[in-house]
Amino acid sequence: MKYLVILSALACVAYAQIPGPCQSPKQWEARVLTLDRSKNFTQFGKVSYDETQRRERIIEEVEFGSDRDYFDTLFLHNVGKGYILNLKTRKCNVTNLTEPFIPRGVPREAEFEGEATIGAAGVPGEFMVVENFKGTFRSTGAKFFGVSTVPDCMPIEFGYYSEKTGFVQQTMFDVNIGISDPNVFIPPKECL
Ligand SMILES: *[C@@H]1O[C@H](CO)[C@@H](O)[C@H](O)[C@H]1NC(C)=O
Ligand SMILES: *[C@@H]1O[C@H](CO)[C@@H](O)[C@H](O)[C@H]1NC(C)=O
Ligand SMILES: *[C@@H]1O[C@H](CO)[C@@H](O)[C@H](O)[C@H]1NC(C)=O
Secondary structure, three states: OHHHHHHHHHHHHHHHHOOOOOOOOOEEEEEEEEEEOOOOEEEEEEEEEEOOOOEEEEEEOOOOOOOOOOEEEEEEOOOOEEEEEEOOOOOEEEEEOOOOOOOOOOOOOOEEEEEEEEEOOOOOOOEEEEEEEEEEOOOOOOEEEEEEEOOOOOEEEEEEEEOOOEEEEEEEEEEEEOOOOHHHHOOOHHHO
16 A cells, blocks of 8 residues: 555656646737738837736837837737837827737647757756647637747747747846836836
8 A cells, every 4th residue: 555655646746857848928018029921020029918917018128320210019918908119209099909919928729849958068057958849829819839948838938930920039037026116017108
C-alpha cells in the first residue's frame, strides 16, 4: 500500500513535467518589436498588456531623424474602443473595435513542439531553455506560433497569421510582470 502511494506520487510528478498548455502571466509590460510582413512595417514600442480585461497600450518609440508618423495606441477590448493618437500631430482617432482581442500569452489551443535553448548552450549565464509552440485559434481560425520561457510560459516571441492581418510577429524584451501604472489604460487627454 505504502509503495502504491509513493508510486502514484511519482507518476503525478512525471505527469506534471510533460510539457503542455500553461498559464502565461496575465499582466505584463515590455518593449516589443513588431514585424508586420504584409505591410513592410517594423515598430518598436512599450507595451502594457492586460489579458484579464483585454486591454493593451502600445506607445511607439519615435526614431530620431525619421519623419514618418508615430502612434500611441490604446485598445480597450473590454469596452470595444480604440484610441489612436498621432504623436506628431497630437490628433486622436477614436474607433469602435471590431477585431477580436488577440491574447499574447500561450493560447489554450497551443501544442508544444519541444524545448530548445537560446544563446550559447552550456555556457553558464549565456543561455536559457525555451519552449516552442504553435496552433490555431478556435475563435478566428488564425494560425499562431511562438517561443516561451519554461516553466512559467512568459512569451518571448509570438506570431500569428490571418487573412485579415497577414503575418504579424512580435518579440518581447525587458519584460516586467504586472502593470506599474494602472492609469496607462486611461485614454490620452487628446482623445477625450
Ligand atoms: C515590401 O517591400 C518589398 C521590397 O522592397 C516590395 O517589393 C513590396 O511591394 C513591399 N510590400 C508592401 C505591401 O509595401
Ligand atoms: C483618423 O480617421 C480618419 C478618417 O477615418 C483617417 O483619415 C485618418 O487617417 C485617421 N488618423 C489616424 C491617426 O488614424
Ligand atoms: C461607434 O459606435 C457608436 C455606438 O454604436 C456609434 O454611435 C458611433 O458612431 C460609432 N463610431 C464610429 C467611429 O464608427
